Amino acid sequence: MSTKTFHEATIAIRGGRALDSHASSILFPLYQTGNFVHDEVGVDKGYSYSRVSNPTVDALEKAIAALEGTASAVSFRTGMAAITTLCFTLLRSGDHVILSDVVYGGTIRLFREVLDHLGIQGEFVDTSNPDKVEAAIQSATRLIFIETPGNPTLKITDIQTISRIARRRSILLAVDNTFLTPVLQRPFDLGADISILSTTKYIDGHNATVGGSIATHDEQLSERLRLIRKTLGTIQAPFEAWLTLQGLKTLPMRLRLHCAGALRIAQWLESHPAVKYVFYPGLPSFPQQALAAEQQRGAGGIVAFELKGGAEAARQTLNHLRLCSRAESLGGLETLVTHPSTTTHADLDPSLRQALGISDGLIRISVGLEDPEDLIADFNQAIAAAIAQPGAGEAKQ
Ligand code: PLP
Numbered sequence: 001m002s003t004k005t006f007h008e009a010t011i012a013i014r015g016g017r018a019l020d021s022h023a024s025s026i027l028f029p030l031y032q033t034g035n036f037v038h039d040e041v042g043v044d045k046g047y048s049y050s051r052v053s054n055p056t057v058d059a060l061e062k063a064i065a066a067l068e069g070t071a072s073a074v075s076f077r078t079g080m081a082a083i084t085t086l087c088f089t090l091l092r093s094g095d096h097v098i099l100s101d102v103v104y105g106g107t108i109r110l111f112r113e114v115l116d117h118l119g120i121q122g123e124f125v126d127t128s129n130p131d132k133v134e135a136a137i138q139s140a141t142r143l144i145f146i147e148t149p150g151n152p153t154l155k156i157t158d159i160q161t162i163s164r165i166a167r168r169r170s171i172l173l174a175v176d177n178t179f180l181t182p183v184l185q186r187p188f189d190l191g192a193d194i195s196i197l198s199t200t201k202y203i204d205g206h207n208a209t210v211g212g213s214i215a216t217h218d219e220q221l222s223e224r225l226r227l228i229r230k231t232l233g234t235i236q237a238p239f240e241a242w243l244t245l246q247g248l249k250t251l252p253m254r255l256r257l258h259c260a261g262a263l264r265i266a267q268w269l270e271s272h273p274a275v276k277y278v279f280y281p282g283l284p285s286f287p288q289q290a291l292a293a294e295q296q297r298g299a300g301g302i303v304a305f306e307l308k309g310g311a312e313a314a315r316q317t318l319n320h321l322r323l324c325s326r327a328e329s330l331g332g333l334e335t336l337v338t339h340p341s342t343t344t345h346a347d348l349d350p351s352l353r354q355a356l357g358i359s360d361g362l363i364r365i366s367v368g369l370e371d372p373e374d375l376i377a378d379f380n381q382a383i384a385a386a387i388a389q390p391g392a393g394e395a396k397q
Helices: 008-014 055-068 079-090 105-118 130-136 159-168 219-232 238-248 251-270 289-295 310-320 350-355 372-387
Strands: 073-076 096-100 121-125 141-147 172-176 194-198 212-216 275-279 302-307 336-338 362-366
Touching (some): 008 251, 073 079, 079 219, 096 105, 105 121, 159 172, 251 275, 251 372, 302 310, 302 372
Parallel strands (some): 096 121, 172 194
Antiparallel strands (some): 275 302, 336 362
């Protein structure tokens, strides 16, 4: 089905979907199988082994491609499997890669613990400053890999400006679009070559699976990604693909609610006397609000804030939450709250954390779809209990 003329909600539910040819079931079937029978020697129905391809995984790829606006997409077992496969597909020993200084910790680890040993150098740069990107380019630079908004401070990189710099030097630009998805940010319209998603987050949206996706308009690159995926064994599993296909259908509707809830909570936090500052791209106080409004179709579902009582107040607030869950990850229906300096960013040198704006008192919220007033009531009681503790009040900031 061509989806060119449809609106986003229709594409999310119908885009790229083929009817099951066997029994016309409304949901595409789950082909939970490792292998497929050949009709005759050398004759099959397009499938032979699920490490290479699987009809349910193909169905997910077509649905994601419809949303991305690309001819195809490639699905992986996790977001990290997607990023790893991309790097093994594009990079050779001696290559240099520029990455946002705020990329996901697993991407940093991939470069430091694996690719560096193979002679591939990753350089972490403040990509929100295009001059720093220009200055970091070397003759060996093969790829610019940006994540925007960055985690957890939501620092924004101007995709269009960086894509112009990359294009002038014939360097590929990849955007990790996990935080916003193609519904809230369109990397290809802004000049990117590759869009990466951890489908674990908003695409699935139900905290039920882990998965990853890569989309590009370059069909040769997609084919090469499939070859390397087959070689590394990083393809998505059929059941995860099937679950993700169901979650994907409500993505545009969920994101509207995530954005509305996050704005409501960000505004409430900003007005709370115990709160030092709030990072949310939808707030007028956010330093890059204008760029966010121009580049994004919504401010997203992630909010970060610091209490005046610093690290101890953050610890106490997290420990006193009753409704929200203390958990890593993001993008699901349940509100998850993390303390980046002791979890997602614990591996980073403390001075680098400070330089990136990740203070020991910073709290990140992945705002779920519970009623925002219930979430606010939970934060209200948790902050009140926290600042009543010795060592967590304002005097100790
Ligand atoms: N990219 C971003 C922005 C992420 O937040 C994550 C995980 O948190 C990943 C990639 C890795 O995805 P996965 O956990 O599915 O491997």
